[in-house]
Amino acid sequence: MISHFLHIPFPEKLTDDIWINKWAQVKWLIKKGLVAPKTAE
Numbered sequence: 001m002i003s004h005f006l007h008i009p010f011p012e013k014l015t016d017d018i019w020i021n022k023w024a025q026v027k028w029l030i031k032k033g034l035v036a037p038k039t040a041e
Contacts, residue, residue, distance in 0.1 A: 006022050006026070
């Protein structure tokens with residue numbers, strides 16, 4: 001998910017600081033309703 005919305009080809013190669021910033025961006029997108037986490041059915 002993070003790589004798709006933030007255009008990061010290899011999120012596992014990010015430094016901890018950059019990963020934290022990108023995760024904050026994903027949480028903001030979820031809060032604004034622009035993306036939704038996948039839920040189990």
